[in-house]
Amino acid sequence: DAGITQSPRHKVTETGTPVTLRCHQTENHRYMYWYRQDPGHGLRLIHYSYGVKDTDKGEVSDGYSVSRSKTEDFLLTLESATSSQTSVYFCAIRFDLSSGNTIYFGEGSWLTVV
Amino acid sequence: DAKTTQPNSMESNEEEPVHLPCNHSTISGTDYIHWYRQLPSQGPEYVIHGLTSNVNNRMASLAIAEDRKSSTLILHRATLRDAAVYYCILISGNTGKLIFGQGTTLQVKP
Numbered sequence: 001d002a003g004i005t006q007s008p009r010h011k012v013t014e015t016g017t018p019v020t021l022r023c024h025q026t027e028n029h030r031y032m033y034w035y036r037q038d039p040g041h042g043l044r045l046i047h048y049s050y051g052v053k054d055t056d057k058g059e060v061s062d063g064y065s066v067s068r069s070k071t072e073d074f075l076l077t078l079e080s081a082t083s084s085q086t087s088v089y090f091c092a093i094r095f096d097l098s099s100g101n102t103i104y105f106g107e108g109s110w111l112t113v114v
Numbered sequence: 115d116a117k118t119t120q121p122n123s124m125e126s127n128e129e130e131p132v133h134l135p136c137n138h139s140t141i142s143g144t145d146y147i148h149w150y151r152q153l154p155s156q157g158p159e160y161v162i163h164g165l166t167s168n169v170n171n172r173m174a175s176l177a178i179a180e181d182r183k184s185s186t187l188i189l190h191r192a193t194l195r196d197a198a199v200y201y202c203i204l205i206s207g208n209t210g211k212l213i214f215g216q217g218t219t220l221q222v223k224p
Contacts, residue, residue, distance in 0.1 A: 042215070044214075058213075
């Protein structure tokens with residue numbers, strides 16, 4: 001158990017509404033990631049964080065923002081949800097070098113924008 | 115960031131060994147070679163990782179070429195539950211951004 005949880009696990013929302021997904025870790029790892037996964041596209045990096053208040057963009061960051069005000073939480077926000085953001089969202093944490101920089105993923109958050 | 119190249123798909127028969135290749139010709143000296151797999155409707159899970167030497171664990175073995183420009187994930191006896199997408203990725207302590215490729219979809223036939 002890598003101590004990573006995502007919430008909510010499932011959500012249906014309407015186009016134009018804001019949505020926030022939360023990723024929580026219990027072990028103070030520095031790196032945290034948000035990916036989305038769609039059929040035929042594999043895992044695509046949205047944003048990542050390398051410390052409190054330190055974040056950077058990934059491959060598909062348009063329409064998304066993130067915040068990390070404390071080590072344990074990494075929030076992904078869709079300011080105004082669109083149908084193209086219907087997807088499965090995975091959070092991940094990266095362990096340190098002593099563990100070979102191993103990545104552990106959360107169980108996913110299924111988001112449907114109608 | 116160093117990239118990896120994997121075949122899109124592979125097939126295997128149940129209870130036979132499977133060798134999943136990965137090319138990473140631009141690997142740097144500090145990059146660890148990692149393998150993850152993803153079962154349907156689940157998040158990716160860690161399989162194995164290595165730096166220079168071959169590695170074994172309860173799930174699989176990792177064979178790393180001497181020049182480290184390629185590696186092979188070995189499943190010794192494939193089961194139907196091993197049908198998944200397998201991702202090979204390089205992870206460096208100096209790199210924050212982690213990009214996954216398309217991975218190899220493994221089909222296991224009974």
